[in-house]
Amino acid sequence: MEMTKTVLVIGASRGLGLALAEEYCRRGYQVIATVRKPSEALIRLQQAYPGTLEIEDNVDIVQLHEVRSLQQRLHARTLDVLFVNAGISRATEQTPLQVEEQDYWEMLLTNALSPMRVIELFHAQVTQQGVIAVMSSELGSITQSTGFWELYSSSKAALNMLMKAFAARHPHDPRALLLIAPGWVRTDMGTADAVLDVSESIPRVVDVVTQNEGKPGLRYMDRFGEILPW
Numbered sequence: 510m511e512m513t514k515t516v517l518v519i520g521a522s523r524g525l526g527l528a529l530a531e532e533y534c535r536r537g538y539q540v541i542a543t544v545r546k547p548s549e550a551l552i553r554l555q556q557a558y559p560g561t562l563e564i565e566d567n568v569d570i571v572q573l574h575e576v577r578s579l580q581q582r583l584h585a586r587t588l589d590v591l592f593v594n595a596g597i598s599r600a601t602e603q604t605p606l607q608v609e610e611q612d613y614w615e616m617l618l619t620n621a622l623s624p625m626r627v628i629e630l631f632h633a634q635v636t637q638q639g640v641i642a643v644m645s646s647e648l649g650s651i652t653q654s655t656g657f658w659e660l661y662s663s664s665k666a667a668l669n670m671l672m673k674a675f676a677a678r679h680p681h682d683p684r685a686l687l688l689i690a691p692g693w694v695r696t697d698m699g700t701a702d703a704v705l706d707v708s709e710s711i712p713r714v715v716d717v718v719t720q721n722e723g724k725p726g727l728r729y730m731d732r733f734g735e736i737l738p739w
């Protein structure tokens with residue numbers, strides 16, 4: 510009999526993170542989903558999957574003590590997938606001279622430094638065949654940049670760099686390390702102008718994670734599993 514797999518989704522209150530939690534529930538995983546504060550949508554999902562979806566509140570990834578406390582609560586759990594999804598966009602149309610510094614710091618802290626701190630604290634709990642994934646963006650590609658959402662893009666490029674540095678520090682890591690670009694999706698962040706519905710993105714993202722189980726190494730990929738240029 511196949512063992513039930515466990516996924517930890519960081520940042521699952523709404524948008525892509527909520528959809529990730531739902532997709533993994535649908536696929537029969539044991540799902541641990543974190544939020545900063547209670548999310549009605551996630552609680553509804555838990556009611557639909559009782560015993561399958563566990564919710565961990567009070568996990569603001571910027572607050573290192575909250576992430577440490579989560580790790581202490583979950584220290585005995587083995588993870589098949591760690592998926593860090595949480596992220597923000599600020600001052601998307603602004604330039605370096607226009608942006609409020611606070612907005613930029615918050616973006617770097619939330620999108621680049623904090624996801625990597627989560628990975629540092631949890632990676633030892635991910636199985637040898639497992640996957641450590643973080644939600645990056647097509648906009649994090651320096652090669653492909655058109656200058657769109659430049660400040661946000663730079664925070665995702667910083668995330669990509671930090672993940673690359675993590676991989677360099679763990680050269681013999683047997684796990685897949687994935688930076689995943691979900692496409693431009695209609696969420697609060699993606700806005701109503703985005704081209705994709707969540708249902709056109711997240712099942713593919715989860716397929717990519719699954720296809721990378723047992724395949725060591727760092728890859729920056731889109732939702733089709735195509736390699737993106739750094």
Ligand SMILES: NC(=O)c1ccc[n+]([C@@H]2O[C@H](COP(=O)([O-])OP(=O)(O)OC[C@H]3O[C@@H](n4cnc5c(N)ncnc54)[C@H](OP(=O)(O)O)[C@@H]3O)[C@@H](O)[C@H]2O)c1
Binds near residue numbers: 545570644691
């Ligand atoms: N939508 C797109 O087109 C798109 C494209 C490329 C990449 N992405 C990336 O995909 C991820 C999810 O985006 P989305 O479109 O779903 O955005 P969203 O609808 O704005 O949702 C953002 C999620 O991140 C959580 N979050 C933000 N800051 C957090 C923090 N400090 N600690 C814990 N959780 C935090 C939010 O929780 P709260 O409810 O507590 O705020 C929410 O669950 C982000 O990393 C984003 O950069 C999105």
